[in-house]
Amino acid sequence: MGRPPADLPARRLLAKLRDLRARGAAPLPEVVRLIASEVVSEVCSVYVHRPGDLLELAATEGLNLGAVGQTRLRVGEGIVGLCAAQGAVMNLPDAQNHPQFAYRPETGEEPFASMLAVPVRRSGRVLGVLAVQNRTPRHFTDQEVDELETVAMLLAEMLPTVGNQEVAGSGLTGTVPRVFAGTVLMTGIAIGPVVLHGTRPMGLTLLADDPARELDRLREAADRMQRGLDELLAGVPHDASASRDVLEAYRLVAADQGWLRRVATVIESGLTAEAAVGRVAGELHDRMRRIADPYLRERLADLEDLANRLLSALTGDKPRAPVEPGSILLARRLGPAELLDWHAAGIAGIAVEEGSPSGHAAILARALDIPAVGGTRGMLDTAETGDQAVIDGDTGQLVLRPEAEVHQVYLRAQETHTARSAGFAALRDKAPVTADGVRVSLMLNVGLDLELAQLDRTGADGIGLFRTEIAMLARGAVADVAEQAAIYARVLNAAGDRPVLFRTLDLGADKLLPGTVIEEENPAMGWRSIRIGLDRPALLRRQLRAMLLAANGRPLSVMFPMVATAAEFRQAKALLLAEAKRVRPAPEPLLIGTMLEVPALMWQLPDLLREADFISVGSNDLVQFMFAADRGTSSLYNRYDVLSQPMFDLLEQLLKAAGEAGVPVSLCGEAASRPLEALAFAGLGLTSLSMPASGILPVKALLAEVDLAAFRPVLASIRRGSRGAASLREPIATWARERGLPV
Numbered sequence: 249m250g251r252p253p254a255d256l257p258a259r260r261l262l263a264k265l266r267d268l269r270a271r272g273a274a275p276l277p278e279v280v281r282l283i284a285s286e287v288v289s290e291v292c293s294v295y296v297h298r299p300g301d302l303l304e305l306a307a308t309e310g311l312n313l314g315a316v317g318q319t320r321l322r323v324g325e326g327i328v329g330l331c332a333a334q335g336a337v338m339n340l341p342d343a344q345n346h347p348q349f350a351y352r353p354e355t356g357e358e359p360f361a362s363m364l365a366v367p368v369r370r371s372g373r374v375l376g377v378l379a380v381q382n383r384t385p386r387h388f389t390d391q392e393v394d395e396l397e398t399v400a401m402l403l404a405e406m407l408p409t410v411g412n413q414e415v416a417g418s419g420l421t422g423t424v425p426r427v428f429a430g431t432v433l434m435t436g437i438a439i440g441p442v443v444l445h446g447t448r449p450m451g452l453t454l455l456a457d458d459p460a461r462e463l464d465r466l467r468e469a470a471d472r473m474q475r476g477l478d479e480l481l482a483g484v485p486h487d488a489s490a491s492r493d494v495l496e497a498y499r500l501v502a503a504d505q506g507w508l509r510r511v512a513t514v515i516e517s518g519l520t521a522e523a524a525v526g527r528v529a530g531e532l533h534d535r536m537r538r539i540a541d542p543y544l545r546e547r548l549a550d551l552e553d554l555a556n557r558l559l560s561a562l563t564g565d566k567p568r569a570p571v572e573p574g575s576i577l578l579a580r581r582l583g584p585a586e587l588l589d590w591h592a593a594g595i596a597g598i599a600v601e602e603g604s605p606s607g608h609a610a611i612l613a614r615a616l617d618i619p620a621v622g623g624t625r626g627m628l629d630t631a632e633t634g635d636q637a638v639i640d641g642d643t644g645q646l647v648l649r650p651e652a653e654v655h656q657v658y659l660r661a662q663e664t665h666t667a668r669s670a671g672f673a674a675l676r677d678k679a680p681v682t683a684d685g686v687r688v689s690l691m692l693n694v695g696l697d698l699e700l701a702q703l704d705r706t707g708a709d710g711i712g713l714f715r716t717e718i719a720m721l722a723r724g725a726v727a728d729v730a731e732q733a734a735i736y737a738r739v740l741n742a743a744g745d746r747p748v749l750f751r752t753l754d755l756g757a758d759k760l761l762p763g764t765v766i767e768e769e770n771p772a773m774g775w776r777s778i779r780i781g782l783d784r785p786a787l788l789r790r791q792l793r794a795m796l797l798a799a800n801g802r803p804l805s806v807m808f809p810m811v812a813t814a815a816e817f818r819q820a821k822a823l824l825l826a827e828a829k830r831v832r833p834a835p836e837p838l839l840i841g842t843m844l845e846v847p848a849l850m851w852q853l854p855d856l857l858r859e860a861d862f863i864s865v866g867s868n869d870l871v872q873f874m875f876a877a878d879r880g881t882s883s884l885y886n887r888y889d890v891l892s893q894p895m896f897d898l899l900e901q902l903l904k905a906a907g908e909a910g911v912p913v914s915l916c917g918e919a920a921s922r923p924l925e926a927l928a929f930a931g932l933g934l935t936s937l938s939m940p941a942s943g944i945l946p947v948k949a950l951l952a953e954v955d956l957a958a959f960r961p962v963l964a965s966i967r968r969g970s971r972g973a974a975s976l977r978e979p980i981a982t983w984a985r986e987r988g989l990p991v
């Protein structure tokens with residue numbers, strides 16, 4: 249694992265810094281002087297992050313001392329601010345001509361051309377910036393960059409004690425209640441004390457006297473980690489199998505030696521194995537922050553997860569000590585193996601700052617039934633271990649240190665949830681029928697093998713949306729025909745007699761395969777979904793062939809996403825019919841439908857309804873395009889309502905036209921999983937709803953209590969009486985609440 253360590257300059261500097269620290273207080277001016285002399289630079293400065301997102305010059309060797317405590321830059325301003333904002337190294341031969349350079353005359357930095365600035369961070373937080381400058385314009389070498397990063401790591405450990413400097417974020421922690429709004433990853437309510445993921449006790453030994461020994465320790469720990477991982481994966485039951493798709497992708501990452509070599513290189517510069525792993529994990533995190541591709545971000549999250557496991561193997565930690573029952577896990581990110589460990593340790597709820605509903609953590613949280621929220625940025629700056637917290641997985645919020653009354657409200661809500669779940673279980677084998685006898689079909693939205701078990705667990709009527717692209721994203725590529733056929737056959741086998749609606753690949757927008765570079769301004773409205781399929785017919789035909797093969801004479805229903813014109817549908821249908829001629833036995837029946845996600849289809853209904861066997865409304869995208877509001881922008885999350893006049897009018901017109909043409913309509917966006925929405929849709933006459941598994945039983949429970957015949961005129965009168973209102977949610981909810989309906 250690499251060459252024997254040389255006596256690198258960094259090691260000498262680190263040893264001196266350690267001596268300085270061992271003598272007690274290590275005043276910042278002395279630290280910067282030492283760094284300047286050892287790395288041979290004319291200027292060395294430390295900027296410290298202050299509350300209010302400011303970076304203050306806290307010490308300097310080489311700039312005007314009068315600027316200390318005076319010069320301040322906003323995070324994002326100037327080279328130093330950019331370094332802090334991006335958590336990235338800035339290596340500039342001519343800093344003053346960089347477009348972001350912010351001139352501060354009081355520093356006297358005009359003579360210094362080149363600049364190397366590195367972030368000083370601990371546990372993922374940027375505490376400040378360490379910068380060196382020289383008169384000669386030059387690019388700093390990779391070794392110099394590496395050295396300064398190592399010094400920054402040591403500085404991070406010293407900052408809280410250096411000259412009593414206050415560290416960033418410390419002004420934010422406290423005892424006041426805070427609410428962090430995010431997105432729902434898994435519904436439900438969890439209440440308990442906070443445990444923090446990925447923060448380790450400070451005071452790990454950073455510097456090693458014997459790097460050769462550290463390399464041995466790394467090797468041994470890596471072996472231990474690999475063995476532990478094998479055991480963990482072997483212990484995952486096959487049916488609830490935390491999906492082969494997810495875990496096998498993870499295995500591949502674990503087998504990649506590249507990142508271990510990087511750790512070894514850092515050890516050679518003089519750090520202990522623990523410190524080197526910590527530093528590589530930090531680097532991974534920074535890379536992740538700069539990657540927009542959600543799939544690649546997840547792969548890097550896996551790596552970060554592995555780094556944490558390696559750290560546990562080095563420090564001899566048990567994978568996870570049991571936590572207090574009901575604990576709430578707060579994490580920046582969470583990899584699949586970490587989540588399984590924490591689950592075994594007994595956590596009851598999860599909040600992740602950087603987690604999306606399609607991420608691995610969310611997929612597993614749903615499979616394991618753990619209430620979870622994502623996108624709760626900023627929570628780690630204020631949460632402390634042991635704080636009380638509530639995961640409100642119904643609204644996507646984390647409530648930290650709730651007031652006593654709020655705590656009580658959530659306790660009651662949790663009890664209601666528990667009682668309801670117990671009641672729900674009894675509903676599993678009952679058909680979804682309203683109190684006045686209307687049979688509603690409740691189907692599942694799924695995308696991975698893992699979720700197929702939900703069919704039996706919820707008693708769903710079938711699969712109303714199989715998102716074929718999800719398995720491809722988990723694999724990292726579109727599988728060949730045989731592999732695809734095997735996937736689709738597994739789905740059909742799991743469904744048995746229950747119907748399955750396969751949707752062709754909906755790639756593009758936020759669902760990108762690795763290596764895809766999006767250069768579009770608005771990818772959600774860009775080259776995606778069926779547009780790709782029609783422009784790359786070979787890709788679409790291969791998928792259609794795989795579906796036909798998988799059906800092997802059984803019924804097959806296929807629909808196309810993001811269709812915008814009747815002509816597009818006709819073209820896609822022709823491709824399917826052409827493939828169907830070549831595959832024997834032919835599916836019986838073969839039903840070809842379209843999703844309705846683009847409003848323009850509403851003005852092409854006569855043509856469309858002549859050709860389509862069924863229509864499935866994709867309310868996620870339809871709402872996005874009806875209101876021109878990006879579905880991924882959290883600040884727009886509650887701005888427009890699916891329970892509104894335009895949506896109701898659209899659905900009514902669609903149902904009328906489709907009814908006359910004898911074409912069945914279903915709705916498969918996430919909205920169908922919310923009982924109030926399901927009530928309204930059923931009231932409009934939509935009796936086939938497809939949703940995530942968590943919605944099936946609550947919606948079934950609601951429908952069982954609704955007299956739909958009584959609700960229909962109420963809905964009509966609410967619609968008549970609320971013309972011009974942005975949302976009809978309140979009057980509908982009031983009617984439901986007055987009747988004690990579980991909405």
Ligand code: PEP
Nearest residue numbers: 866867868869870916917
């Ligand atoms: C939708 O848009 O409502 C839908 C079901 O498709 P997806 O969420 O996969 O875009």
Ligand code: MG
Nearest residue numbers: 845866868869
């Ligand atoms: Mg969609």
